[in-house]
Amino acid sequence: MSRAAERLRLMINHLDRSSATISAVPTYAQTFTSRPQTLRFTHDTDLLTPEQRLFYEENGFLLIKNLVSEEDIDKFRMAFERICRQEVKVPGLVVMRDVAIVKSEFVADEKAVSKLQDFQEDPELFRYCNLPQILNYVECFTGPNIMAMHTMLINKPPDAGKKTSRHPMHQDLHYFPFRPADSIVCAWTAMEKVDRQNGCLVVLPGTHTGTLQEHDYPEWEGGVNKMYHGVRDYDPKHPRVHLEMEKGDTVFFHPLLIHGSGMNKTQGFRKAISCHYASAECYYIDVKGTLQENIENEVKDIAIRKYGLGEITFKDTWALRGRLVQGERTSL
Ligand SMILES: CCCC(=O)SCCNC(=O)CCNC(=O)[C@H](O)C(C)(C)COP(=O)(O)OP(=O)(O)OC[C@H]1O[C@@H](n2cnc3c(N)ncnc32)[C@H](O)[C@@H]1OP(=O)(O)O
């Protein structure tokens, strides 16, 4: 047994005696040859410390400091700027502008872009999704066969005065027609210092143990960005944590974790890069007649326009974008 595994066993035994949250003492076989009941959200790859595993199990996220080098982040930033200056054309890329900006005056390009989505065909930006130190963590949540399903570079603009720079509280699983949720994880890396002033991530710890909630556009006076759905009955009293991060810090989080981001009260553009990974063994589901039907319809409308197709299934919009980053492409 590895030292980490031994410490984990001791910790579980300790927790079993001291709290009601983890009840059954797992046998040796349950703990170390398969995923035991008590550790539902993480795999043992000898990377996570027992403390880190238990933290993710309980909270649904894990912050790793200083995981991506300054040099890499500076390169991603330059690649972003080249795209904004329209020096490169990337197939499939979605360039999004903040709703308050598109609906008002013309703004020079770089400053109008609030998000790039689907950069899987940009070799420099996609290098982020292949970084070995990121994949080593991702494997703890997805297992060894890993697909990069969804990529974003978020350039949260200074708020134009209508609070449209906020991202409402949501669960990312709302957007995904594949399961199981526990084999999906997001990696989100701060490209500069992010804090409450420029709109850091805000998470509701522990909500990953719940179910997928109904999402819709929040009723915000100043407007909401396209597809920025929020959980229908957001309870502002639920304890929240503001994730203040330094450049290069990376948070991994579960797709049911309720999270959002506050408004950007500074004059800078708050940058982050992220990728949603899923186990290649995940399978597509039909979301017709479920809570996800509203997002399916919106995505299909946009995809039909974007790819100039007559008809496309929600599932195919994902299968087209997904890329294998480790192991074997089996199902997704
Ligand atoms: C885990 C995943 C979590 C998430 O994915 S959260 C958010 C996901 N966000 C997205 O998927 C971004 C989707 N955005 C897009 O697809 C495009 O940016 C979008 C909104 C279709 C616009 O693209 P284009 O059609 O190329 O742009 P356009 O300038 O020609 O505008 C067409 C009409 O759309 C409007 N528009 C553009 N950006 C918007 C925005 N941010 N919010 C709301 N409306 C927006 C724009 O005003 C225009 O409307 P109109 O025709 O003038 O009435």
Ligand SMILES: Nc1ncnc2c1ncn2[C@@H]1O[C@H](COP(=O)(O)OP(=O)(O)OP(=O)(O)O)[C@@H](O)[C@H]1O
């Ligand atoms: N009605 C709502 N529905 C969904 N999400 C919401 C709602 N109201 C606020 N949020 C989200 O809650 C998070 C925190 O919001 P906000 O920035 O207003 O608070 P804050 O960061 O605590 O503000 P401050 O830093 O000024 O105290 C953001 O993700 C925001 O988009």
Ligand SMILES: O=C(O)CCC(=O)C(=O)O
């Ligand atoms: O970077 C942010 O503000 C959060 C973005 C986010 O949660 C998302 O796009 O799903």
Ligand SMILES: [Fe+2]
């Ligand atoms: Fe999200």
Ligand SMILES: [Mg+2]
């Ligand atoms: Mg805020």
